Amino acid sequence: AQSVAQPEDQVNVAEGNPLTVKCTYSVSGNPYLFWYVQYPNRGLQFLLKYITGDNLVKGSYGFEAEFNKSQTSFHLKKPSALVSDSALYFCAVRDNRAAGNKLTFGGGTRVLVKP
Amino acid sequence: EAGVTQFPSHSVIEKGQTVTLRCDPISGHDNLYWYRRVMGKEIKFLLHFVKESKQDESGMPNNRFLAERTGGTYSTLKVQPAELEDSGVYFCASSQDWQVTGELFFGEGSRLTVL
Numbered sequence: 465a466q467s468v469a470q471p472e473d474q475v476n477v478a479e480g481n482p483l484t485v486k487c488t489y490s491v492s493g494n495p496y497l498f499w500y501v502q503y504p505n506r507g508l509q510f511l512l513k514y515i516t517g518d519n520l521v522k523g524s525y526g527f528e529a530e531f532n533k534s535q536t537s538f539h540l541k542k543p544s545a546l547v548s549d550s551a552l553y554f555c556a557v558r559d560n561r562a563a564g565n566k567l568t569f570g571g572g573t574r575v576l577v578k579p
Numbered sequence: 580e581a582g583v584t585q586f587p588s589h590s591v592i593e594k595g596q597t598v599t600l601r602c603d604p605i606s607g608h609d610n611l612y613w614y615r616r617v618m619g620k621e622i623k624f625l626l627h628f629v630k631e632s633k634q635d636e637s638g639m640p641n642n643r644f645l646a647e648r649t650g651g652t653y654s655t656l657k658v659q660p661a662e663l664e665d666s667g668v669y670f671c672a673s674s675q676d677w678q679v680t681g682e683l684f685f686g687e688g689s690r691l692t693v694l
Contacts, residue, residue: 565612
């Protein structure tokens with residue numbers, strides 16, 4: 465079984481400050497990890513993924529995430545948040561032992577960046 | 580290139596009625612997925628088509644839900660009869676990679692409200 469936890473329902477940050485959105489996961493095999501973002505009235509957009517290789521993954525819009533196997537975490541980070549980063553962020557995992565492309569999502573974290 | 584499109588964007592129906600949601604995947608994507616987010620909770624997998632075949636329908640909640648993908652192009656998801664707990668946002672996604680190391684491309688979702 466695979467699962468994802470996003471412990472924070474909402475994260476508030478001032479514009480220009482660092483932004484961190486937390487994600488922890490559980491899988492039987494090795495994880496494929498993803499971050500998606502949903503802007504208001506829009507669909508889910510892919511931000512970045514970790515499949516293998518370097519633990520630090522860089523993605524769209526200046527976001528990055530660090531895979532930490534010992535802590536089973538994949539926190540999303542941005543060094544300097546923008547007001548336009550205000551959105552709903554979803555972490556997702558797939559167990560590499562699982563067939564198909566079934567992703568398990570976390571409950572989402574709403575990010576509010578204040579000017 | 581057109582993205583994943585879903586119709587309708589919002590549907591309001593009464594309990595016991597029928598609703599059909601439609602998804603047009605990105606052209607050439609053999610893999611099509613349905614997910615839903617109910618009551619602001621996590622996004623949950625419903626099913627996965629490869630072309631016209633159901634690869635995995637383990638997430639379908641009950642027999643009131645029927646998904647089809649005739650001809651391996653667009654897909655429909657019918658809820659009959661709808662219940663209050665079916666309210667939520669239904670997302671469709673498509674991908675080209677069977678092994679899913681690539682990302683899923685999501686539509687904007689169809690919001691279903693059952694009164």
